[in-house]
Amino acid sequence: MLKELSEAFGVSGHEDAVRQLILDTIKDLVDEYRVDALGNLIASKKGRGRARRKVMVAAHMDEVGLMIMHVEKEGSLRFRPVGGIDPRVLLAKKVLVGDDKVPGVVGVKPIHLLEPKGREQVVQVKDMSIDIGASSKEEAEKLVKIGDYAAFGVSFSELGGELRTVKGKAFDDRAGCAVLVGLLRESYRFDFYAVFTVQEEVGLRGARVAAHAIAPDIAFALEGTICDDMPKKRDISPTTTLGAGPAITIMDRSVIADRRLVELLVNTAEKKGIPYQFKQPGLGGTDAGAIHLSREGVPAAVVAVPSRNIHSPVCLLSLNDLDNTLCLMRETLARVHKLDLSR
Amino acid sequence: MQIKEFLKKLSEAQGVSGYEANVRELAREEFSQYADEIRVDTMGNLIALKHGEVAEESPRRSIMLAGHMDEIGLLVTKLEKGFLRFATVGGFDLRVLPGQEVMVHGRRDLPGIIGMRPPHVLTREEREKVVPLDKLFIDVGLSEDELAKSVRVGDVITLRRQFTELANDLVSGKAFDDRAAVVCLASCLQHLATMKHTWDVHTVATVQEEVGLKGALTSAFGIAPDIGIAIDVGHGDMLGVSEVDTVSIGGGPAVGFGPNIHPLMFSRLVDTAEAYEIAYQTDPIPGRSGTDAWAIQVTREGIPTGLISIPLRYMHTTVETLSLKDLQRIGRLLALFIANLDEAFARELGLS
Numbered sequence: 001m002l003k004e005l006s007e008a009f010g011v012s013g014h015e016d017a018v019r020q021l022i023l024d025t026i027k028d029l030v031d032e033y034r035v036d037a038l039g040n041l042i043a044s045k046k047g048r049g050r051a052r053r054k055v056m057v058a059a060h061m062d063e064v065g066l067m068i069m070h071v072e073k074e075g076s077l078r079f080r081p082v083g084g085i086d087p088r089v090l091l092a093k094k095v096l097v098g099d100d101k102v103p104g105v106v107g108v109k110p111i112h113l114l115e116p117k118g119r120e121q122v123v124q125v126k127d128m129s130i131d132i133g134a135s136s137k138e139e140a141e142k143l144v145k146i147g148d149y150a151a152f153g154v155s156f157s158e159l160g161g162e163l164r165t166v167k168g169k170a171f172d173d174r175a176g177c178a179v180l181v182g183l184l185r186e187s188y189r190f191d192f193y194a195v196f197t198v199q200e201e202v203g204l205r206g207a208r209v210a211a212h213a214i215a216p217d218i219a220f221a222l223e224g225t226i227c228d229d230m231p232k233k234r235d236i237s238p239t240t241t242l243g244a245g246p247a248i249t250i251m252d253r254s255v256i257a258d259r260r261l262v263e264l265l266v267n268t269a270e271k272k273g274i275p276y277q278f279k280q281p282g283l284g285g286t287d288a289g290a291i292h293l294s295r296e297g298v299p300a301a302v303v304a305v306p307s308r309n310i311h312s313p314v315c316l317l318s319l320n321d322l323d324n325t326l327c328l329m330r331e332t333l334a335r336v337h338k339l340d341l342s343r
Numbered sequence: 344m345q346i347k348e349f350l351k352k353l354s355e356a357q358g359v360s361g362y363e364a365n366v367r368e369l370a371r372e373e374f375s376q377y378a379d380e381i382r383v384d385t386m387g388n389l390i391a392l393k394h395g396e397v398a399e400e401s402p403r404r405s406i407m408l409a410g411h412m413d414e415i416g417l418l419v420t421k422l423e424k425g426f427l428r429f430a431t432v433g434g435f436d437l438r439v440l441p442g443q444e445v446m447v448h449g450r451r452d453l454p455g456i457i458g459m460r461p462p463h464v465l466t467r468e469e470r471e472k473v474v475p476l477d478k479l480f481i482d483v484g485l486s487e488d489e490l491a492k493s494v495r496v497g498d499v500i501t502l503r504r505q506f507t508e509l510a511n512d513l514v515s516g517k518a519f520d521d522r523a524a525v526v527c528l529a530s531c532l533q534h535l536a537t538m539k540h541t542w543d544v545h546t547v548a549t550v551q552e553e554v555g556l557k558g559a560l561t562s563a564f565g566i567a568p569d570i571g572i573a574i575d576v577g578h579g580d581m582l583g584v585s586e587v588d589t590v591s592i593g594g595g596p597a598v599g600f601g602p603n604i605h606p607l608m609f610s611r612l613v614d615t616a617e618a619y620e621i622a623y624q625t626d627p628i629p630g631r632s633g634t635d636a637w638a639i640q641v642t643r644e645g646i647p648t649g650l651i652s653i654p655l656r657y658m659h660t661t662v663e664t665l666s667l668k669d670l671q672r673i674g675r676l677l678a679l680f681i682a683n684l685d686e687a688f689a690r691e692l693g694l695s
Contacts, residue, residue, distance in 0.1 A: 076582045086462040088474060089442035092660035094507060094515070103507045105515045105662035107581055111436035112633075112658060113588055120473055123438065129582050131656065131664060133509025135593070143510060153507075154444075159454055165484025167444070167456060226461040230480045231423045239464060243486065283463050308482060309458045312442040316456060316484050 001025065002178045002322065003156040006168035009101070011065030011082050011149040012201045015039055018061040022177060022196050029184045030194070040210045041196040045188060053190040053337060056216035056298075057183060057329070058207050058287045059176030059223070060200030063169070064311050066150040068097060068130075071141055075134030077104065079150065080125060083201030087125045089312040095130060098148035104132040152313040163243040164319035171315045173200065175305040175322055176222035182326045189337040200287055204254065207287035211294035218261065218299050218336060220329070221288035224317065225249075225279060225304035237280040240306035243318045245275030246325040249302035251282060254289020261301035264339055268332045274324050279304060299341060303329060344373055344529050346670050350514065351506040353522035357446060359416030359499050360432050360554045363387055366412040370525050370548040377532035378546070388562040389548040393532060395541045401686055404694070405543040407568035407646075408531065408677065409559050409635040410524025410575070411552030414517065415659060417445065417481075417500035425490055427455075427481040429500060433553035438473050439660045444503040447483055449494035454503070455483035504661035512667045513592070519663040521552065523653050523670055524574035530674025535681060542569075542684045549635055559635035563642035569694050570608065570647045572680075573636035574673065577626055577652030579665065590654045593666040595622030596673045599650030603632040603640055607692055608649035615680045621672050626652050647692050651676070 010018035019041050023033070026043055033043040041061070047053075064083030071077055077097070081087075091108045106128055111119065130150065134140035156168035180194050193214045197206035211219065225247055229238035240247040248265050249257050269276040279302075292300035305325050307317040358366035367389045375381050378391035389412070397403050415433030422428075427447065440457045447453040458481075459474045481500065485493060506516040528546045535544065545566045549558030552575075563571060577599075578584070579592040590597040598612045616623040628650070631637060636650040651673055656664040 072582060074582060084462075086441075086470065088438070088459075088470075092439035092657060092662045093442060094504070094662060103509055103515075105507070105509075105657070105664060107662070107664075108436065108439055108657050108660050109581070109584055110578060110658040110660075111434060113578060113584060114436075119436065119438070122471060122473055127583065131509070131515075131581070131662075133511045133513035133515075133664070135511060139510065155505075157454065159484035161483075161485040161489050163484060163486055167454070167484070226463050228460050228464050229424075230426050230458060230460060230482075232460065232478075239461070242484075309442065309456060310461065312458075314442060314444055314456050316458075316482060318484070 001181055002174065005174035005177050006156045006170055009151050010061050010063055011151055012062040012199045014149045015061040015198045019196065022181060025181055026184050036210060036213060038206050038209055039198040040206045042210055043184065043194045045192045047188050047190040047192065049189055053217040054193060054214060055190045055336060056193040056195055056211065056214050056219040057180055058195045058197050058221050058291065059180040060173045060197045060287055061177060062198055062201050063151065064201050066095065068144060068146055068148045068150065070146065071137045073137045075136050075140040076129035076131055077140065077144065078129055085311055088122055090128060091123060093313045094153040095150045096153045097130065097132065097144045097150040102132055102143045103153060104130040107131045154314045165316055166319060167314055167316045169314060171307040171317050172224035172310040175224035175307060175317055178322065179222050179326045179329060183329055186330055188333060197287055204285065204287055204290035208290035208294065211291040211298060215295055216298055219288065219291045221286045221302045223286050223302055223304035224307040224310060226284060226310055227306040227308045239280040239283060240277055242306050242308060243320055244277045245321060246328045247277050247279040247304045247306055249279045252284050252286060253282065254285030255292050255300060257301040258299035260339060261299055264336065265301060265303065265328065265332050268335060269328055272331050274328045276328060344533055346526055346530060346667055349373060349529060350523060350526045353525055354506050354516040354518050357501040358413055359501055360413040360551045362499050363412050363550045367548065370412060373529045374532060374546060377536050384562055384565055386558050386561045387550040388558045390562060391546040393535060393544045395543045396539060397541050403543060404689055405545060405568045406681060406684065407545045407547060407563060407566050407571040408528055409547045409549050409571065409573045409639060410528050411521040411558065411635060412525055412548040413550055413553050415553050419494060419496050419498045419500065421496060422490055422494060425487040427494060429481055434659060436659060437476060440479055441474055443661060445481055446501050446503050447481060447494055448499045453483040453493060455481050458482045502661050513664055514667060515662050515664040517661040517663065519655055519665055520576040520658055523576065523665055526670055527574050527673040527677065530670065531677035534675055534678030538678060538682045540682045542681060544681055552635055556635055556638035559638040563639040563646065567643055568646060569689065571639040572649040572651060573634045573639060574651050575634035576655040576658060578658060579654035579656040581656045590624050590626050590652065592654045592656060593668055594624045594654060595669060596676050597624050597626035597652035597654055599626045599628050599632060599652060601628040602630060603628060603636050604650050605647035608647050611688065612649055612680055615683060616676055619679050621676050
């Protein structure tokens with residue numbers, strides 16, 4: 001499932017292909033589903049028993065990408081990023097433009113023609129362009145149009161090893177989507193709302209309205225999160241470590257996770273012997289940031305699959321981490337109906 | 344030979360300078376279909392000889408064609424915490440490396456990526472700098488122990504990129520510099536198979552061009568041809584680069600002119616293009632051409648040398664872009680140039 005999810009197109013605001021792929025997979029696993037005004041896919045399974053809680057689990061379908069802003073008279077395409085992309089990963093990369101996936105490449109002035117100082121300068125996005133091979137504006141506009149989204153042209157594959165590493169694009173957050181699809185294969189003692197959200201990368205937009213509509217009692221966000229475990233001089237924290245298990249958030253830029261949910265996750269992991277780690281506090285934002293402030297507030301927590309090089313053309317994760325994230329969430333959800341939420 | 348298919352095959356093959364064996368086998372397969380003799384010299388150059396039908400009492404003359412088959416790449420310098428540090432082989436622009444996929448040729452081939460620390464954890468100052476070599480890591484996703492068993496310092500690394508077809512007969516991929524020239528050489532031989540020519544043709548896929556024109560130097564010495572032509576890539580027109588420094592993509596062979604090129608080789612190539620109505624362009628090169636032509640010209644007592652450049656955008660990246668039409672034209676121009684070589688031209692050049 002992760003392969004199909006990773007290779008699907010879904011830059012923020014245009015998640016349709018990812019949504020369709022997920023919908024085709026989960027249709028028969030859920031009691032109800034709908035697509036809301038922003039494009040969130042909200043699927044639910046009724047729980048067993050009376051006085052049921054509503055538990056929302058969110059994973060975002062969108063990925064960072066590019067948008068075509070302008071076509072030059074020579075046929076090159078000017079673009080801007082959609083979501084946070086470090087411009088330093090863009091040069092000399094292959095992209096696919098628009099729904100027809102027109103192949104193009106991000107051009108680079110060759111090193112031979114650069115002044116020595118030029119080699120030290122980061123090329124800004126405004127100075128980059130995509131070459132689709134068109135030799136004029138007219139020719140380019142037969143293939144693409146202004147406003148088209150572009151995504152990285154990268155295929156998914158297995159690198160293997162004991163960590164069962166895989167590489168591909170958009171693991172942030174197709175990893176979360178894959179886990180959430182897995183969770184829909186179980187049945188629960190509460191009303192389960194699986195929400196595949198839109199527009200997380202441009203400001204947690206989808207999660208906000210979905211949470212309002214559902215009004216959950218408890219929420220979890222599933223993420224693909226940064227991993228900074230490479231060697232470095234001042235080693236404060238690896239943020240997360242590849243292969244060390246699901247990363248539980250204490251606090252990021254968008255939310256202080258509900259301590260009771262954090263305890264439940266940790267206790268469950270320890271009891272079931274599932275590896276876990278804490279994510280370095282203070283970094284990144286997630287859908288939980290929007291959800292926990294919905295209506296009068298919602299207890300929320302974040303569980304993430306560590307992924308190296310997110311927000312770049314190609315990222316890398318350990319399938320062990322993915323499986324353990326699914327396992328931890330499944331075991332936690334099996335106990336969450338008993339959690340005492342009184343203060 | 345189909346130009347596009349052969350270029351795809353060569354482009355996706357791995358052959359960093361000094362390690363060209365894979366590419367050489369692909370070139371050998373193709374060249375041997377048209378050559379009378381084929382050999383590999385001490386340095387690893389692939390040399391295919393096609394005999395000319397020399398007229399009685401005329402001296403035996405020969406031309407050498409050179410296109411290099413090596414590509415720029417990387418070498419493992421250290422294993423650290425499950426990651427690889429690396430050095431560059433050939434002229435690299437560090438700015439294109441983050442987020443690039445690679446293949447590490449360890450005890451087995453290991454696909455990986457070039458990573459850097461996530462921007463989320465960097466200071467603003469760090470984010471505004473080109474990521475230096477000591478902050479780039481190759482990541483093959485193995486644990487520290489597994490990595491130590493699979494990779495050694497000195498293992499070669501190639502960049503990866505699937506061959507991509509763009510609009511307008513343009514294609515994009517890695518190592519078109521200078522495998523595209525190897526395609527032109529094969530195309531020339533294919534044309535010559537149905538043509539009569541009196542001069543011997545030594546078609547050479549050279550090694551180690553990217554680290555100092557080394558294969559051309561020794562193969563030119565070994566062959567000692569009467570004349571030589573190097574085929575390499577030249578900067579194609581692209582957004583943000585002055586026309587002064589570029590030739591036109593799809594504009595046909597860029598025939599080199601300048602100190603590195605014998606004036607009669609230039610004019611003969613241009614005259615041939617004119618005579619057969621092959622689109623071409625003049626490529627003025629004021630000094631060092633940085634191609635095999637530079638080495639061939641000063642071999643032994645000196646060799647009249649020509650240079651044909653393939654217009655190519657984004658040189659030394661994995662998205663080098665060129666027009667297939669230009670390759671067709673170069674193959675044809677070379678063959679027609681060779682078919683028209685005669686004793687009169689030899690005399691004009693003052694060959695003994």
